[in-house]
Amino acid sequence: MASSTGDTEKLPKKIYDAQVATLREELVQLQVELKKTDFKIVLILAGVDGAGRGDAINTLMGWLDPRGVETIALQQPTDEERERPLMWRFWRGLPTSGRIGIFVGSWYTETLREEARSKKALAELDHELRRIRHFERLLSDNGTLVVKVWFHLSKAEQGRRLRAHLAHADTAWRVTDEQQRAHRIYNRLATTAEHILGETDRPGAHWDRIEAADPRARNVNFAGMLVRRFKEHHRRYTNKKHVSPTKPKRVVALRPDGRKRLLSLELDRKLSSKAYEAKREKWLGRLNRAVRRARDAKRSIVFVFEGQDAAGKGGAIRRLTGAIDARDYRVVPVAKPTDEEKAHHYLWRFWRQIPRDGFVAIFDRSWYGRVLVERVEGFCHPHEWRRAFEEINDFEEQLIDHGSIVVKFWLQVSKDEQLERFRAREETPYKQHKINDEDWRNRAQWSAYETAVGDMLALTDTAPAPWHLVPANNKRFARFDVLRHACKQITAALDA
C-alpha cells in the first residue's frame, strides 16, 4: 500500500507557489495526453471528516482545464437509482475515454458510513467489498486508471480544526453536526476504514494515503499523486503491445458440451395455425397477469433475445409485447455501438437500459454480442471475450440480487430454414432492408457461430438466469414456446 509520510511542519507559501506552478503545467500536459488515449481516469477521494476533501477538489479543479474533467457528486440515491441495482448510479456517472471523472461520494461512501454506525454484519460487508473489488477490476481490466486517495488526519488535529472554526462567528458555519459526530467516534471509524482500505487495495486499484494536516502540502501531494499515477499508467499502457484484434482463423470451443446441447434441439417442432389460435389468447392472458404481478411486486423483468439472423426474434418479441401495457415495457434493439458507447466499457450501454423496478426491458440482441459476433469476427481480443463470461454472469447476478427476473432465449433455426428466409427477404420489397451482405457473411461462418453459441450456453447458463433454447424453424411454435416459457419462468420467480 503506497503511503506518504505525514509532515508536521507546514509547507511555506513560497515553496508551495513554486510547486503549484510546476504542477499546473504537469496537469495541463496530463490532460492533453489523456485526451489522445482511449482510457479514462476515475478519481475517488475519501478520508477522515474535516480533512478538506471539498477544498482539495476545488483547488484541483482550478488547476485543471474544466472541459476535460467532470465531478460526479452523489447524494442520497434517488428513487430511479434505488429501483435499480446498487452499482447502476456509478455506471451512470462514468466519464468517457480521454476524460477525468472525480467521484465526490463514491461506492465507498455508504460502505464506510454504514458499517461504523449500524455494525452491519460482517458477511454483508464482505459481499459489498467483493462487489467493489469486482467493479474496480472490471474498470482496470478495461484500461481505466483508478486513483483512490485517502486523506488522513489525526484525531487531535481533527479536534483542533473543529475548535478553531467554532471559535469564530465567521467560520463556525464550516462545522456540521455530522463532523462533530464523526469526531466523537473517530477511533471506530478509523478501524472500519482500515479494514475497508485493506480489503480493496488491489493491483489496478491502489489506495494512496495523504496526510491532510497541512492544506498546502495536502493539495500538492494530492495533485502530484494524480500526475505520478497517470505517468506510470500511461507508460505501462503505451508500452503494452496494442495489437489490433484480428479475425481468428478458427474458433475453438472452450466447452464442447454447449454445442451438443444446441445440436440436440429438435428444430422442426410444429404448431398448427388452429392449435396456435386456440391457445394464444389464453397464454397472452397468463403473461399479462404474470407481468402485472411482477409490476405490483416491484420486480423488473429483463428479456434477452438472441438467435441467428432471421431466426424470428423480432416476431417473437412483437407477440410477447401484445400482452404488455405499452407504458410498461421498452424494446431495446441492439446494433453497432455509437461513438459515445464506444468510449465506454462494453457493458455500459446495457447498464444504461436496465429497467426500473416493476418495468420490462426486452433486449433484441444484447451484451452476449461480446462472446458471439465480437469473438467470431475478431472485434475484440481473446482475453477480452474470455473474461466476458464472468463479467456477464456477475452483471446478471447483480440484476437478480436486486430482484429482477432475467429471461434469456436462444432462437435456433436450421441452416436450410435460414436460407429460405434470407431468400424470402430478398424477394419481398419491404423486407429487403432486413437482409444485407453481413447476413450472408455471418451465414458463411455457421460453424464458428455454433461453437461460440455452445460456449455461451455452457458458461452463462446459471441457475437464476438460465438459457431457454427455442426450436424456431416453425414460427408459430417458436412464438408460442417463447410465450409459454416467459409465463413459466416469471411465475416461478414470483412464487419462489
Place this chain on the structure above:
Amino acid sequence: MASSTGDTEKLPKKIYDAQVATLREELVQLQVELKKTDFKIVLILAGVDGAGRGDAINTLMGWLDPRGVETIALQQPTDEERERPLMWRFWRGLPTSGRIGIFVGSWYTETLREEARSKKALAELDHELRRIRHFERLLSDNGTLVVKVWFHLSKAEQGRRLRAHLAHADTAWRVTDEQQRAHRIYNRLATTAEHILGETDRPGAHWDRIEAADPRARNVNFAGMLVRRFKEHHRRYTNKKHVSPTKPKRVVALRPDGRKRLLSLELDRKLSSKAYEAKREKWLGRLNRAVRRARDAKRSIVFVFEGQDAAGKGGAIRRLTGAIDARDYRVVPVAKPTDEEKAHHYLWRFWRQIPRDGFVAIFDRSWYGRVLVERVEGFCHPHEWRRAFEEINDFEEQLIDHGSIVVKFWLQVSKDEQLERFRAREETPYKQHKINDEDWRNRAQWSAYETAVGDMLALTDTAPAPWHLVPANNKRFARFDVLRHACKQITAALDA
C-alpha cells in the same frame, strides 16, 4: 383540423394485406430518407380508451426498422422528474435527428386525464395548454415533424368492445378498471378532449383524427397518415432554401439601450486585499447558509456566468463553490456542442443539466451562446437567434415556475484589461492552454459582441431572472460582488 371519415364497413383482410405490403415499403423508404435529413419525427398517439393505441403502435413497430425508432413510454413521473420542471421528462425523451420517437403517454396524458376527473380550474388548464403550444412550436420551428394522432371510438362501439372482451375468460384480462371507468364518463372525457384538441391544433402541430372502430382500417390509416405527413414535411423542408448561415457583415443592435447599460458600468471598482480578506469568510458563511436554506426548502439554484474571454468567470465560480458542499453543486462548463448535442434542439443540452430540487448547477457559459457567439459568428440564421430571446425567457420562466432560483452574471472587463490578461496567459506556461487564436479573433470583434450583449441584456433581463452586471477589471472586487449578489438574490427569493 384534418379528419378521416369513419367507416362502419370493415376493411377486408385481402385488401388490408395488399395495403400493408405497400405501406411497409413506404415506411421503410420513409426511414431511409429520414435518416438523411437533419430533422426528427415526434409522434404522439392519444385517443379514446380502448381504441387500440397499444395494438396500433405494436403493429407500426412491426412494420418499421426498429433501429431508427424508439418508443418513449411514460408512466407516473419519477422523483427525478417531479423535482424538475414539468417538461423536463419530455425533453429527456426526444429522439435525435433522423429518427422517430413515439411517445406512449405524452404531455397530453395528464392534461387529458386531470381536467376531466378533478375539474381543474380553467385558468390552470389554459396555462398548461399554452405551455404545450409553446413546446410544440419550438419543436416545429426547429424543423421537427410533429405528428399528433387522435383515435376516435364512439361510446356504443367502446361499450361493445368491453362487453365482447369480458364475455370470454381468455380475453377478459384485456379490460382494465380504468377502461370501465372511462366508459362511464365517456361524454365528459370527450368534451374535454375536444377542447384540448381545439386549443392545440396549430400549424406545425396538427391533430389528425382516425376512426378506430375497425382495427385494420385504423392501422392502415394510422401508418398512411404518418407516411403522408412525412412526405409533405419532407417536400416543404427540402424546398426551403437551406442557405448556410454566414457571418454578418455588421451586427446591428435591436435595442440600443442595452449597450448603454453596459457602457455605463464603472469597470475599475476595486477592493483591497485587506478589505477582501476581512469580508470574505463572512460572506462565504452567508452564502453557505443561503444555499442550505434553499436546499432545505427543496429549491434548486441555477447560476449563469457569462462574460468576455478572460473576464474571470472561472475564478469567480471557484470562490463561490468554496462555500457549497461539494455534493450539492455541479459546475457545467459549456464548450462546443458534441455530435449528440448537435442532433438536438440547442436548448436540449441545457435541459439535460437542470438540477434537481435542492441542488445547485453553475453554468460556465450557457444557453446565451445562441444570442452571443452564434449570432456574431453567424453559426445560426438570424431568424434562429431572433426567436431565441423568447425561447430563453420561456425556458427560464419554466425553471422559475417550478421553484428554481436563477442567478445570472455578466462579467465585464475593459478592452485594455483583457489585453493584459491575454498576454499574461501567453507568458505563463500553465495558462497557455487558456488562450488561443479564437480568443484573439473574438477580441477583434469587440464592438459586435458589445452590441449582442446589449441586446441580450435588454431582451432577457426579466424580473424573476434579472442580469447582474459585474465590473470585473479588479478580480477581487468582481469575486466579492458575485458572492454578495448571489447571497442577496437567493435570500430575497427565499424570503419572497
